[in-house]
Amino acid sequence: MSMKSQESRGGRIRLVVAYDGADFHGFARQQGLRTVQGVLEDTLSNMLQVPILVHGSGRTDKGVHARAQVVHWDQPYGPPADRVVHVLRNRLPADIIPIQAREVDSEFHARFSVVRKTYRYALYRKPIPDVFTYRFSWHVAEPLNLAQMRLAASELVGEHDFTSFCAVAAPQENKVRRIYRVELQEDRDGNLYVFCEGSGFLQYMVRIIVGTLVDVGLGSINADAMPAILAARDRAASGRTAPPHGLCLWNVEYPTVYGGRVLDL
Amino acid sequence: MSMKSQESRGGRIRLVVAYDGADFHGFARQQGLRTVQGVLEDTLSNMLQVPILVHGSGRTDKGVHARAQVVHWDQPYGPPADRVVHVLRNRLPADIIPIQAREVDSEFHARFSVVRKTYRYALYRKPIPDVFTYRFSWHVAEPLNLAQMRLAASELVGEHDFTSFCAVAAPQENKVRRIYRVELQEDRDGNLYVFCEGSGFLQYMVRIIVGTLVDVGLGSINADAMPAILAARDRAASGRTAPPHGLCLWNVEYPTVYGGRVLDL
Structure with missing residues (x-):
């Protein structure tokens, strides 16, 4: 389902996600393997009907979990930040849990802004x-x-x-x-x-x-x-x-x- | 590895096992599906090199967990009860955890003796x-x-x-x-x-x-x-x-x- 016709908002979204790493080949996208970044990108791209690139705060190895991984992406339109968690919860598998979303300016970067x-x-x-x-x-x-x-x-x-x-x-x-x-x-x-x-x-x-x-x-x-x-x-x-x-x-x-x-x- | 040559004991063994039911099609053996009874029987039969039938206290549905499922089996020879937990821990997958074993007499039945x-x-x-x-x-x-x-x-x-x-x-x-x-x-x-x-x-x-x-x-x-x-x-x-x-x-x-x-x- 495209988000184009709904209440929609472009910009940079920051999302905190938890995941159970047991059934993932780590965070970073790898061709043909189930990874956290891959599932997030596929889910967002499918939802928004445009290719979405997801940037993480860093990689986690195969089997490693996250209580608070942070990612960001840029969307030309899409659900506003206060709807992102709800919308994604219905689309992501049970082992990736969206926790908190906010809009951030384009200076923010999930990886390079880490303190x-x-x-x-x-x-x-x-x-x-x-x-x-x-x-x-x-x-x-x-x-x-x-x-x-x-x-x-x-x-x-x-x-x-x-x-x-x-x-x-x-x-x-x-x-x-x-x-x-x-x-x-x-x-x-x-x-x-x-x-x-x-x-x-x-x-x-x-x-x-x-x-x-x-x-x-x-x-x-x-x-x-x-x-x-x-x-x-x-x-x-x-x-x-x-x-x-x-x-x-x-x-x-x-x-x-x-x-x-x-x-x- | 056969147990025949080791310290060995025949009789009825009662085992308490825990399991994470998420990746099992329930307790009861089903042809071609991963079940708790199936994995236990295959593991014991392989270990003892004779077919072992496992009786449970009852079935649990697909996806249901156990902190204390109880099973029993009869073995013509095999590790004594005080070694069973250790021996099985090295042979069972991580989502089936042997907790406690004891020898019981042939009047005991995991299912029919339940109170x-x-x-x-x-x-x-x-x-x-x-x-x-x-x-x-x-x-x-x-x-x-x-x-x-x-x-x-x-x-x-x-x-x-x-x-x-x-x-x-x-x-x-x-x-x-x-x-x-x-x-x-x-x-x-x-x-x-x-x-x-x-x-x-x-x-x-x-x-x-x-x-x-x-x-x-x-x-x-x-x-x-x-x-x-x-x-x-x-x-x-x-x-x-x-x-x-x-x-x-x-x-x-x-x-x-x-x-x-x-x-x-």
């Missing part, structure tokens, strides 16, 4: 996996030394060259990033959450940080080795890569003029 | 669906009158003919069942749970009970009409059928000699 991002990595620590969370958390039943993990985490905060904590094949030349927070939170239901907040993240960076923290928690890496691991600028110096299904893009922050964080914490 | 069953139906009431729960709960954003729903629920407790609350095509001739509890529990995160506990349930019975309670909550059915709806013995007298993905087989109770409820509440 900070927060990821949450979920671990489940009880002996038996839980049917309601297995899809969204890494099951680690062995005992973890959280005090040592917190000590190691604190060494990552600040501006560092994160070559040791990203994929060898990571495309970015500059590996310096600023980390504001690496915080471990436990609850009584057996969940352990690692929140990573930073200016930006390299490929696999959060997953390698979490994998290395788990190696510290298990005792196979010493917490006081973290400065040396950073200094090595060598992927081989850090620990394992945590699996993708525990990772979730939790929040994205833009300049105050665009409302700061897109979701309340 | 009580508890189902939990989950609804999510916030305006925007939640990415971590959408797979396991029915999203009902309209306001619900919980007091009226509780009043209606109380009318279902006791022994009744539940013809009005089961599928027209339900195979059972006797539609009389005893319901011990229909309880609504809310939490602060927007979840509403309906617990139904009874001697046994007819096809679609919990889903029609919940759908009818939601119709009461929305005001389209009066709570004080429940006795008349029961008395009508006519599926057309009750309300809608709630979708399967909010339903979860929560607990199964056997005689005290077999340990009562298989899981703590």
Whole structure:
């Protein structure tokens, strides 16, 4: 159904979307594969009957979830921002959930305007996996030394060259990033959450940080080795890569003029 | 890998399993379709190198989940009960989770020995669906009158003919069942749970009970009409059928000699 004949509005729309990444081959469009960007572009293009390009705040890997991914697109006409969530909810599959939409000026860019991002990595620590969370958390039943993990985490905060904590094949030349927070939170239901907040993240960076923290928690890496691991600028110096299904893009922050964080914490 | 050469034990094994029903065509084996019983039988038969028949406490519909389904099988040899959970966890797909195993005598039958069953139906009431729960709960954003729903629920407790609350095509001739509890529990995160506990349930019975309670909550059915709806013995007298993905087989109770409820509440 075309939107041409309805109440219609052109311009740049910013949308916050959540998704369950399990059944997607990541965010970025790939020919012949189900991706979040691909489904969003196909849905919008079909709805508006013009090709729509969707820009995301960044890619997420195959299997990674989002509570608050941010995208924008330009539309020559289409539903006004206050109708976008409702209209898309009826058109998107259940595993992509439109959360919040607003009109933005053409200076805003979902990726280039990002100020900070927060990821949450979920671990489940009880002996038996839980049917309601297995899809969204890494099951680690062995005992973890959280005090040592917190000590190691604190060494990552600040501006560092994160070559040791990203994929060898990571495309970015500059590996310096600023980390504001690496915080471990436990609850009584057996969940352990690692929140990573930073200016930006390299490929696999959060997953390698979490994998290395788990190696510290298990005792196979010493917490006081973290400065040396950073200094090595060598992927081989850090620990394992945590699996993708525990990772979730939790929040994205833009300049105050665009409302700061897109979701309340 | 055959178990013949390892520490081995014959007899009847009872297993509690959880599953995420979203990607199964229900519990009961069907030719050419992925079902819970089918995957369990194939996994056990492959492991033990003899055909294994699995008996469940009852069927669950396509899309329905289980926190505690109970099955039993007879094995001529195989891992002892205290090894079954570990051995199966490495062989079953992630959406079937073995929880607890024990040896039982040949008088025990997963289905015929059942004393009580508890189902939990989950609804999510916030305006925007939640990415971590959408797979396991029915999203009902309209306001619900919980007091009226509780009043209606109380009318279902006791022994009744539940013809009005089961599928027209339900195979059972006797539609009389005893319901011990229909309880609504809310939490602060927007979840509403309906617990139904009874001697046994007819096809679609919990889903029609919940759908009818939601119709009461929305005001389209009066709570004080429940006795008349029961008395009508006519599926057309009750309300809608709630979708399967909010339903979860929560607990199964056997005689005290077999340990009562298989899981703590």
